[in-house]
Amino acid sequence: MTQLGMAIDLERCYGCRACMEACKVENSTPRGAFWMHVFRFEEGEYPDTEQTNMPRPCQHCSEPSCASACPTSARFKREEDGIVLTDYDRCIGCRYCEIGCPYGVNYAQFEHPEDAQYGYGSESDEHNGDDTHGSGTFAEALGDEAPGEGKPPWHDPIHDKPVEPRGTQMSGPQPEGVMSKCTMCAHRQDNPERGQEGTTACAQTCPVDAIKFGDMEDPESDPNQHLEDKSSSSTFKLLEDRGTEPNVVYIGDEPGDDARTIEDADTFKDPQEAIEIEKNPPESRSTDVEVGQ
Amino acid sequence: MSTPTSSDRRAATLADPGPRYYAMLAVAGVVVFAMVYSFVTVLTQGHGITGLHNWGTDGGVPWGLDIGAFSWWSAMGVGAIALSSIIRVFGMDDYRPYARIGELLTPLAFGVGFLHIVFDLGKPFRVLNTLIYLPLQSPIAWDVILLAGLGAISVVYMVASLRADVYELSERGALPTALSPVYDALLVGYEPSETGTGEDLAWWLGALVLVFIPVVGGGVVPLLWGPLGVNINWFGAIQGPTFLAASMTTGAAAVLFVGCVLRYAYGLEDVFTDRTLRRLGAVTGAFAFTYLLGTFYEIQTGTFAADMADPNVTMRVFEGPLAPLLVLAIAAIVAPTAYLTIQHATDRFSLLGTVLLTGVMLVGILHQETWLIVGGLMYPDLLYPVGEYTPSVYEWLNLMGTTALVALVLLVFAKTLPVVSDPAEVGPDR
Ligand code: SF4
Numbered sequence: 001m002t003q004l005g006m007a008i009d010l011e012r013c014y015g016c017r018a019c020m021e022a023c024k025v026e027n028s029t030p031r032g033a034f035w036m037h038v039f040r041f042e043e044g045e046y047p048d049t050e051q052t053n054m055p056r057p058c059q060h061c062s063e064p065s066c067a068s069a070c071p072t073s074a075r076f077k078r079e080e081d082g083i084v085l086t087d088y089d090r091c092i093g094c095r096y097c098e099i100g101c102p103y104g105v106n107y108a109q110f111e112h113p114e115d116a117q118y119g120y121g122s123e124s125d126e127h128n129g130d131d132t133h134g135s136g137t138f139a140e141a142l143g144d145e146a147p148g149e150g151k152p153p154w155h156d157p158i159h160d161k162p163v164e165p166r167g168t169q170m171s172g173p174q175p176e177g178v179m180s181k182c183t184m185c186a187h188r189q190d191n192p193e194r195g196q197e198g199t200t201a202c203a204q205t206c207p208v209d210a211i212k213f214g215d216m217e218d219p220e221s222d223p224n225q226h227l228e229d230k231s232s233s234s235t236f237k238l239l240e241d242r243g244t245e246p247n248v249v250y251i252g253d254e255p256g257d258d259a260r261t262i263e264d265a266d267t268f269k270d271p272q273e274a275i276e277i278e279k280n281p282p283e284s285r286s287t288d289v290e291v292g293q
Numbered sequence: 294m295s296t297p298t299s300s301d302r303r304a305a306t307l308a309d310p311g312p313r314y315y316a317m318l319a320v321a322g323v324v325v326f327a328m329v330y331s332f333v334t335v336l337t338q339g340h341g342i343t344g345l346h347n348w349g350t351d352g353g354v355p356w357g358l359d360i361g362a363f364s365w366w367s368a369m370g371v372g373a374i375a376l377s378s379i380i381r382v383f384g385m386d387d388y389r390p391y392a393r394i395g396e397l398l399t400p401l402a403f404g405v406g407f408l409h410i411v412f413d414l415g416k417p418f419r420v421l422n423t424l425i426y427l428p429l430q431s432p433i434a435w436d437v438i439l440l441a442g443l444g445a446i447s448v449v450y451m452v453a454s455l456r457a458d459v460y461e462l463s464e465r466g467a468l469p470t471a472l473s474p475v476y477d478a479l480l481v482g483y484e485p486s487e488t489g490t491g492e493d494l495a496w497w498l499g500a501l502v503l504v505f506i507p508v509v510g511g512g513v514v515p516l517l518w519g520p521l522g523v524n525i526n527w528f529g530a531i532q533g534p535t536f537l538a539a540s541m542t543t544g545a546a547a548v549l550f551v552g553c554v555l556r557y558a559y560g561l562e563d564v565f566t567d568r569t570l571r572r573l574g575a576v577t578g579a580f581a582f583t584y585l586l587g588t589f590y591e592i593q594t595g596t597f598a599a600d601m602a603d604p605n606v607t608m609r610v611f612e613g614p615l616a617p618l619l620v621l622a623i624a625a626i627v628a629p630t631a632y633l634t635i636q637h638a639t640d641r642f643s644l645l646g647t648v649l650l651t652g653v654m655l656v657g658i659l660h661q662e663t664w665l666i667v668g669g670l671m672y673p674d675l676l677y678p679v680g681e682y683t684p685s686v687y688e689w690l691n692l693m694g695t696t697a698l699v700a701l702v703l704l705v706f707a708k709t710l711p712v713v714s715d716p717a718e719v720g721p722d723r
């Protein structure tokens with residue numbers, strides 16, 4: 001049996017968040033959705049403080065409580081490789097999986113996908129697409145040559161391919177009203193002709209090779225080899241007491257009770273604020289837009 | 294005033310409606326229209342315009358007022374049908390008019406509760422997927438099956454109990470002729486000679502409901518949740534009994550409320566007597582007391598909170614901005630409980646006081662249910678930011694709309710169905 005998973009080395013991770021960015025580009029996730037998120041936190045009393053960074057993908061649990069909670073089995077565990085997926089054609093958007101998951105990795109799409117994309121949320125044509133996708137309006141950006149049958153340019157058509165075992169859409173940005181989360185780059189695993197099988201965007205991008213992706217059941221796999229190499233370090237799984245049997249193993253010390261985030265995560269990720277900033281690009285931004293506090 | 298016959302009482306509400314009736318109908322209609330507007334707006338613009346967001350990095354709360362309202366309405370349905378069944382099965386004939394209110398209210402409460410779910414879904418038109426793809430290994434599937442089953446029973450139960458009265462009134466020509474096909478349909482297979490047939494059926498259905506309720510009212514879900522190794526931690530042992538207590542409280546309060554309103558509107562002092570209203574008030578208070586105890590245990594043990602909640606969620610809610618809301622919710626349940634109990638103990642009765650405080654209690658329970666849901670989703674574990682939630686105007690419109698819809702249908706029922714059932718024997722007012 002195969003169970004894809006990860007070993008994430010917190011002793012290597014220095015919190016650059018390249019994995020988060022790589023995931024966004026790879027999966028075209030909308031504003032505010034972080035299928036991969038890196039917690040940056042500190043522990044201890046000044047001056048004896050220690051900072052740690054902890055990347056948090058979906059844990060692709062062996063006993064996924066999200067799937068148990070789903071009333072339509074839209075959320076399910078793929079037998080063949082143990083990836084936990086969301087069937088976009090079946091999901092009713094009830095958010096039970098989000099409530100049932102202890103890790104906070106689920107993102108419901110509350111907006112029209114185009115409105116929620118970076119650079120496209122602004123109502124004014126003037127700034128539509130500025131900064132992130134060149135200048136011009138959304139319609140212009142789409143043009144005649146939009147890949148993926150009229151899908152916007154940020155949308156990799158690979159995500160339109162049906163995903164087995166159901167032959168429905170399960171990868172990439174989800175439609176409005178539907179749930180999604182990290183798929184362990186299911187589109188890479190399922191399309192070996194692209195030459196990216198056995199990799200994920202986050203693992204591939206990490207500049208310090210802190211994320212090892214592979215079959216957790218195979219002693220020869222990257223994650224297991226790395227765990228062996230670092231057998232003197234301590235390891236932990238997140239919230240193991242919840243019984244979800246996560247398949248991400250962390251190398252390093254588990255965050256203690258006094259761990260506190262270094263920056264206030266929501267300051268940077270409120271989609272509405274991002275839209276405000278796009279509407280008022282930095283040089284003209286009025287002072288009442290508060291950033292970074 | 295001469296003593297009205299029991300038939301007169303049954304027909305009391307059917308008299309030609311006055312301008313006040315039409316005014317209420319119009320107001321309810323407008324509010325229902327506003328609810329439709331809200332649904333269409335959210336549908337076309339996305340749920341981003343509601344107060345909901347993802348929890349975790351988004352700092353939102355994924356369930357809010359619509360889910361609170363769903364709990365409240367379904368609790369009301371469960372409680373109203375349970376109360377009605379108790380009255381019928383145990384032959385508490387003085388209370389039969391209340392049983393009738395319960396029978397009429399239950400399918401409506403379930404119906405609008407379901408509407409709130411539809412409003413809440415990201416893909417409302419896929420709602421039937423829950424039936425098409427029902428995963429039987431999921432405890433939630435059993436929740437769906439049992440609640441849907443109870444909803445179906447409630448409709449049959451209502452029809453079964455109405456038939457005898459509908460027959461009598463239609464024989465008397467008291468029912469609007471325009472709707473005669475509806476009455477004919479209701480009376481299919483009805484044999485007036487076998488007096489009591491409908492009643493017997495209603496009795497058995499009532500008995501069935503009484504067996505069913507403890508199972509639906511929170512028995513099965515915690516039972517399955519534990520031993521089956523499903524790792525969803527926020528449904529624990531105390532949830533079941535608390536939901537049952539919430540149901541009985543909400544159901545009794547709603548029946549009491551409607552009883553008071555009917556008595557006021559149609560001068561039915563001999564149907565909804567001081568004595569029965571006072572007693573039902575005391576019973577409602579007793580249920581409310583049990584409900585409060587259950588909620589305290591839930592809060593104390595943190596079981597009201599969802600899976601990703603901070604382990605210290607109880608402390609966090611007491612320190613946070615929700616604390617005053619909690620106090621308000623409790624006060625809105627405690628004060629009416631005290632009032633209704635004291636009223637019974639001192640043998641006094643005020644229709645205005647009863648209806649007002651019962652209304653306050655109903656709002657208090659809705660507030661409490663919503664508060665518990667939101668509070669349990671505001672304080673996530675794992676270094677995520679605290680969530681924020683303020684219901685948007687759309688969510689408020691939904692709630693006002695479902696309330697208006699229930700009122701609207703009850704108003705229509707009042708002119709088309711025997712809403713008032715006769716107490717078998719009107720005892721002397723104590
Ligand atoms: S981390 Fe959450 S969403 Fe991912 S498989 Fe586990 S329970 Fe499901």
Ligand code: SF4
Nearest residue numbers: 070091092094095097
């Ligand atoms: S939001 Fe979709 S995937 Fe999640 S529980 Fe509901 S139907 Fe299942």
